[in-house]
Amino acid sequence: MRKVAIVGAGLTKFVRRALETPKELSYEAAKTALDSCGLRLEDIDCVAHGTAPDAFDGLHQNGEYMVDGCGGWNKPTMRVYVGGGTGVHAIVHGWHHVASGMFDTCLVVCEEKMSSAMPHAQGFFLTIFDALTERELEPNLLWIFALEMNRYMNRYGYTKEDMALVAVNNKKNGLKHPSSQFKDEVTVEDVLNSEIMAYPVSRLDVSPVSDGGAAVVLAAESVARRITDKPVWIEGVGWSLDTAYWATRDLYYPRYTDTAARMAYEMAGIREPAKQINIAEPYDPFDYKALHHMEGLQLSPRGKTVELLRDGHFARDGNLPMCPSGGLLGVGNPIAAAGTMKVAELFWQLRGEAGERQVPGNPRLGVAQSWGDLMQVSSVVVVGN
Amino acid sequence: MQEKVKVSGGTGLTEKEARSGKIFYTEDSLDCAFAWDTGVAINRYLAEFKKGNIIATECRQCNRIMLPPRLFCELCFVPSGDWVYVKDTGIVNTFSICHVNWDASRIKEGEKPHLPAVIEIDGASEGMGIMHRLGEVEPDQIEIGMKVKAVWRPKAERTGSITDIKYFKPL
Amino acid sequence: MAILERIYRNIDNRYWNPGVKAFPVKNRYTAGVAGQRFFEEIKENGKIYGTPCKNCGVTFVPARMYCERCFARLDKWVDVGTEGTVFSFTVVHKTKSNEPKESPSLIAAVKIADGLLIHRLGKCPVDDVWIGMPVKAAFKPKKERRGGIEDIKYFKPL
Ligand SMILES: [Zn+2]
Ligand SMILES: [Zn+2]
Numbered sequence: 263m264r265k266v267a268i269v270g271a272g273l274t275k276f277v278r279r280a281l282e283t284p285k286e287l288s289y290e291a292a293k294t295a296l297d298s299c300g301l302r303l304e305d306i307d308c309v310a311h312g313t314a315p316d317a318f319d320g321l322h323q324n325g326e327y328m329v330d331g332c333g334g335w336n337k338p339t340m341r342v343y344v345g346g347g348t349g350v351h352a353i354v355h356g357w358h359h360v361a362s363g364m365f366d367t368c369l370v371v372c373e374e375k376m377s378s379a380m381p382h383a384q385g386f387f388l389t390i391f392d393a394l395t396e397r398e399l400e401p402n403l404l405w406i407f408a409l410e411m412n413r414y415m416n417r418y419g420y421t422k423e424d425m426a427l428v429a430v431n432n433k434k435n436g437l438k439h440p441s442s443q444f445k446d447e448v449t450v451e452d453v454l455n456s457e458i459m460a461y462p463v464s465r466l467d468v469s470p471v472s473d474g475g476a477a478v479v480l481a482a483e484s485v486a487r488r489i490t491d492k493p494v495w496i497e498g499v500g501w502s503l504d505t506a507y508w509a510t511r512d513l514y515y516p517r518y519t520d521t522a523a524r525m526a527y528e529m530a531g532i533r534e535p536a537k538q539i540n541i542a543e544p545y546d547p548f549d550y551k552a553l554h555h556m557e558g559l560q561l562s563p564r565g566k567t568v569e570l571l572r573d574g575h576f577a578r579d580g581n582l583p584m585c586p587s588g589g590l591l592g593v594g595n596p597i598a599a600a601g602t603m604k605v606a607e608l609f610w611q612l613r614g615e616a617g618e619r620q621v622p623g624n625p626r627l628g629v630a631q632s633w634g635d636l637m638q639v640s641s642v643v644v645v646g647n
Numbered sequence: 648m649q650e651k652v653k654v655s656g657g658t659g660l661t662e663k664e665a666r667s668g669k670i671f672y673t674e675d676s677l678d679c680a681f682a683w684d685t686g687v688a689i690n691r692y693l694a695e696f697k698k699g700n701i702i703a704t705e706c707r708q709c710n711r712i713m714l715p716p717r718l719f720c721e722l723c724f725v726p727s728g729d730w731v732y733v734k735d736t737g738i739v740n741t742f743s744i745c746h747v748n749w750d751a752s753r754i755k756e757g758e759k760p761h762l763p764a765v766i767e768i769d770g771a772s773e774g775m776g777i778m779h780r781l782g783e784v785e786p787d788q789i790e791i792g793m794k795v796k797a798v799w800r801p802k803a804e805r806t807g808s809i810t811d812i813k814y815f816k817p818l
Numbered sequence: 819m820a821i822l823e824r825i826y827r828n829i830d831n832r833y834w835n836p837g838v839k840a841f842p843v844k845n846r847y848t849a850g851v852a853g854q855r856f857f858e859e860i861k862e863n864g865k866i867y868g869t870p871c872k873n874c875g876v877t878f879v880p881a882r883m884y885c886e887r888c889f890a891r892l893d894k895w896v897d898v899g900t901e902g903t904v905f906s907f908t909v910v911h912k913t914k915s916n917e918p919k920e921s922p923s924l925i926a927a928v929k930i931a932d933g934l935l936i937h938r939l940g941k942c943p944v945d946d947v948w949i950g951m952p953v954k955a956a957f958k959p960k961k962e963r964r965g966g967i968e969d970i971k972y973f974k975p976l
Contacts, residue, residue: 275657279665282656283850289884290656296889298653303889320675320845330886378845380674382751385843393683394693395715396778398810400749405763405778408743413765416741416791440654460745460761461786474657505721509765509776510714513741610652617650658851665848671857671965676844750843 263361267486267493268645270299270479271606273441276594279377280473284319285331288373291475291599292333295369299479299489306479307365309334312342312352312372314597314634317386318379332371332477344503344641345390346547346634348372349476349601351641353630354499356480366482373475374596383471390636392506406637408460410513411550415462417514418565420550422462426453427571428549429466432585435578436592438618441603443472443594453549469547469589474596476603492613497627498532498644500525508636519558519631519640526629526642527560535560539644540625541611542582543604545633546589555631556584558640583621586611601632605643612647688716691730696811699799703733703771714771733770735797736818740765740776744786760786766795766815782814794818849965852883855895857965864957868898868931879933900955901976902930907939907947928953928973940972952976 272294274280274287282290288311296303311332316324325341332339342348342355349372356370376383387403415421430450436442448466456466486493502521504511511517523535532538544555553571556562561582562570570576576584587593587607590600608628610616627646633639664670685693688704692715695702703712706720707728714733719726742764746754754760762781767774781789782798795815805811849857852869859865869892870877871885879898884891907926913919924939924947939947940956953973963969 272653272655275654275659277657277659279660279662280656281658281660281670281848281851281854283848283853286850286852286883287656289889293884293889293891294653294655298651303887320847331884333886333889335886378847380844380846384747385750388749393681394685394689395809398808399763399778399780401763401778402745402747402749402751402761404747405743405745405761408745409741409763409765409778412743412791413741440650440652441657443659458744459747460743460763463743507715507717507721509740509778510774512774513765606652613651615651617652660848665846671849671854671861672846673966674844674846676842 264363265483266357266360266496267481267483268478268496268605268609269481269486269489269493270295270301271609272298272477273603273606274475276441276443276472276474276596276599278443278470278472280375284313284321284324284373284375285328287375287473287475288328288331288371291373291477292331292369292371295477295479301367301479301489303333305367306333306337306369307367308359309337309339310342310352310356310359310368310370311339312348312598314343314345314348314374315386317389318374318376318383320378328373331373333369338365344635344639346545346597347601347632347639347641348598348634349603350605350630350632350643351501352598352602353478353496353605353643354501354641357496357499360480360482366485368480369477370480370602371475371477372598372602374598375473376471376596377473402460404460404463406508407548408463410637411462411548413513414550414554418568420568422454423450424568424571425467425550425553426450428546428552429453429591431576432546432549432552432589432591434592435586435619436588439588439593441474441593442588443470444592463548467549469591469595472594472596474594474599476599476606478602478606478609492647494609494612494645494647496643497646498526498528498530499642500529501641502639503635504638506636506638508638515564516554516558516633516640518638519555519633519642520560522640522642523559523629523631526644530644530646532627532644535629536562536582539582539627539629540623541586541608541621541628542584543587543589543607543628543630544584545601545604545631546585546591547595549591551633552585552589555633559629559631559642578619579622586616586619586621601641604630604632605645608645612645688718688727692716693807696809697805697807699802701733701735701768701797703731703775705729705731711772712770712775714768714775714777731770733768737766737768737795737815739781739789739791739793739795740767741791742781742789762786762789764815779809779812780814781816783816788817850883852881856881857969860957860969861963861965864900864960865897866900866930866955867895868933869895877931877933879930879935898931902928902935902953902973904939904947904949904951904953905929905934906949909944926953926973937967937970938972939974941974946975
């Protein structure tokens with residue numbers, strides 16, 4: 263396998279409701295990523311793109327619809343889909359294209375336009391539940407997160423206040439992100455006092471429905487060195503899907519993340535991730551989920567994560583900064599684009615280009631992860647400089 | 648510290664702007680419905696609900712009693728063996744108190760919140776939960792680990808559906 | 819095959835109608851950056867605009883924000899007129915739910931500059947249409963126009 267580098271990245275602003283069409287959002291992100299490394303579309307050999315449920319955009323075969331905005335016109339183009347896990351998985355997918363030796367460059371583009379879904383994107387999730395054994399109960403998507411969060415908290419004796427600390431941390435980090443849709447800092451009290459949706463989930467425990475796009479440019483080693491003197495290498499990739507019988511696995515631990523992370527670390531030659539990784543971008547559509555994933559990513563001992571969080575271990579200037587981008591809670595959650603945004607953040611962080619959000623101490627290794635489908639998939643990318 | 652993060656596009660619209668008539672859009676909804684075959688294993692599962700039973704399948708290799716029943720064990724990847732009746736009691740593995748409906752609309756003032764739970768059914772292998780609702784219980788009385796029992800609809804009202812069990816109530 | 823034998827004796831549930839029969843959700847599609855201006859021109863001025871890409875020598879209709887071939891941002895807008903030619907057509911005998919239509923109707927791909935607009939053909943007997951036929955957009959009266967493709971009633975023979 264060939265070494266693969268990230269050489270460029272671009273984002274749109276993440277907004278509640280965008281004027282742009284899904285393709286236009288894709289174009290903005292893709293074009294920005296190309297411009298960031300001085301490449302033209304003709305320099306791109308193939309395209310890997312991703313978008314989460316078609317139902318949001320209201321376009322069946324949304325991937326095909328998006329293709330021209332992703333720079334896929336008349337090129338080998340392939341869409342990947344693993345629900346919320348799509349954003350990081352698209353990078354894994356693009357990595358395959360280049361690592362295999364088939365292509366020298368690959369443009370990875372993810373987009374989501376959730377605002378198309380009316381009255382609310384949540385309603386469209388009814389059809390992810392088993393039609394015969396679950397859907398008649400008229401479940402809301404929040405149910406499964408609330409059930410998981412409750413189980414997780416109960417298992418280790420974590421409190422809602424503990425979880426709120428994550429929302430506070432990430433939203434604070436996100437204020438400095440140019441794509442962020444937020445302007446105000448929130449406090450633990452704000453989170454605890456926000457409208458209760460599905461105990462234990464309150465409104466500010468959740469990342470917002472968003473529209474946005476994100477893109478990165480991948481290149482094989484020989485090409486990458488010609489494009490930039492600061493390539494960021496994809497050192498390891500991993501992914502895993504657990505059973506769709508979600509109620510039959512104990513929800514307190516994300517086994518899928520564990521499996522995916524171990525796969526990526528092995529490839530990257532990382533034996534002690536909690537010591538070796540300098541920056542973590544775990545998927546955080548809900549605050550508890552960031553901690554849940556930190557445990558699955560082997561970056562925090564099970565049941566001790568809140569302690570580390572309270573000790574400032576995961577702060578931007580802590581030992582292992584968590585979601586320095588702001589994550590989904592702090593920047594926004596256009597599903598597929600949000601995962602790609604996390605990898606883009608590592609790209610900028612490892613190059614020392616993250617401006618006000620820069621993690622101190624010249625970070626060398628970062629891990630990004632996204633999660634989705636019926637809370638069963640994780641995709642993990644380890645990058646280093 | 649230099650900031651080289653590249654951002655372009657993502658023109659935000661408020662709902663008011665979107666509806667101002669100045670922003671052009673179309674709206675559409677799919678006027679269609681789906682019908683699903685129950686499949687082989689779930690067919691029997693649902694049929695047994697009509698009789699007031701919960702049925703599982705056993706894996707002949709790992710001997711898991713699997714609920715919902717399935718034609719094959721996804722761990723061993725072998726066809727399931729025998730059907731096994733399990734109890735209609737279980738333990739609350741986790742629960743939520745939900746104030747929004749399936750379409751994200753809020754429940755009405757004074758309406759009882761939804762009480763979804765994962766219930767590990769007695770007689771199935773450890774951890775074999777199903778999603779259902781809780782009832783006849785005050786939300787603040789629910790606890791993880793609580794014993795519960797199915798409350799069945801009257802026989803004449805059962806249709807062979809997961810909702811033939813109205814909810815689970817504390818034992 | 820113990821399980822299969824038993825199953826076929828229990829066929830009373832083979833077909834399932836969902837509890838939530840209709841799925842009352844909808845999608846809203848914004849016209850987008852380019853679409854917004856494209857429909858604005860139709861609505862306000864009864865004009866059809868395209869965006870030429872000078873690198874590729876292509877004029878896109880409907881107007882687009884970017885060239886899909888070279889990824890250039892397309893800032894130049896040109897009035898491409900309201901006339902085109904029938905690039906291809908079909909005679910539709912069924913409704914979208916596959917019921918017979920009262921009378922067949924014509925749908926055409928109308929070529930304007932380098933783009934195709936899919937629209938109805940009006941004022942044109944089904945037997946009279948031919949590929950290459952020149953047609954012209956028939957707009958709704960201005961006050962009925964809302965900023966959408968339906969602001970054009972149909973294309974009619976010149
Ligand atoms: Zn087995
Ligand atoms: Zn061009």
